[in-house]
């Protein structure tokens with residue numbers, strides 16, 4: 001042992017012990033919030049209570065300051081803890097409301113193999129749910145949908161939009177024809193890194209493997225790289241596998257560092273996306289729709305085609321406005337075989353069990369040519385509660 005290691009070892013041992021205690025306390029907190037969820041099932045109280053969160057944060061900031069901890073650090077830390085608590089409670093309530101969905105094994109279809117962004121998102125989503133995770137990697141969106149439709153899989157996790165490259169049209173087009181329902185959503189950070197198998201540097205790379213969506217999201221980095229041949233792959237994991245197989249100083253893949261590690265690749269450059277805040281939203285689909293408990297904030301996705309007359313879409317949107325329903329997304333896609341006609345995909349905030357939502361759907365049915373509810377599911381977005389820092393910092 002060197003002298004530095006001699007000095008570091010006992011301190012690191014103490015840090016290990018403190019971290020273990022932090023984990024044990026987090027697990028204890030998780031147990032308590034599960035009890036809160038049970039109480040809320042009985043009282044029909046909403047999961048989210050932002051007044052309570054605000055009180056909690058103000059108190060924690062004051063207590064933390066006495067211990068020499070920075071208010072911003074405390075706020076960030078507890079936003080993450082509370083987000084986890086809310087999502088966990090929502091998952092618990094959703095499971096109670098849909099007991100038939102709970103099973104010992106969840107067979108989950110997704111794009112690519114171990115290490116793809118879809119794989120990482122699927123693992124994250126099912127980590128909050130009971131049952132073991134069985135991965136079913138697929139090579140195309142059509143194959144993923146087919147796996148669930150034919151009961152070879154129970155669920156599919158599909159990327160639907162990305163903050164850099166926008167909507168994923170192929171997935172929308174698959175939703176036009178499927179009988180499956182959307183039962184959940186989640187957002188997952190997409191952190192692109194340059195992954196290599198052999199010790200090399202950027203200037204030696206001549207071939208770059210990645211999924212076409214990834215190339216689109218990293219177009220600025222590609223322009224900087226200059227004369228490199230880009231080879232599109234079916235998935236991020238296919239790109240990583242290819243580079244692992246080649247073991248060449250001239251080949252690189254773009255993918256997540258965590259995924260690359262599964263294939264023995266090293267990240268030599270990170271943060272490659274054009275937009276630094278690069279997130280993808282994924283949907284989870286199943287053969288059977290789910291009921292969302294009223295205490296959980298819900299989203300509903302509709303698909304419709306309007307009659308061919310001026311202002312038909314405006315009329316449809318007015319039905320939502322008249323029922324005080326907030327639209328969070330509107331996407332249009334061409335209808336195959338009917339040139340210049342569009343299918344509209346609409347995400348709205350609201351639960352299918354609510355009166356205004358039922359009114360709106362009835363109203364839309366009356367004025368549209370085609371309308372289908374693709375699903376009603378818990379919203380995974382937990383907007384952080386703002387803390388009046390000035391109040392928290394007083395006295």
Ligand SMILES: O=C(O)C(=O)C[C@]1(C(=O)O)C=C[C@@H](O)C=C1
Nearest residue numbers: 036047048049050052053082085
């Ligand atoms: O106290 C509650 O009602 C909880 O659900 C727990 C908790 C938390 O984790 O502290 C989580 C969500 C609420 O918005 C407020 C607080």
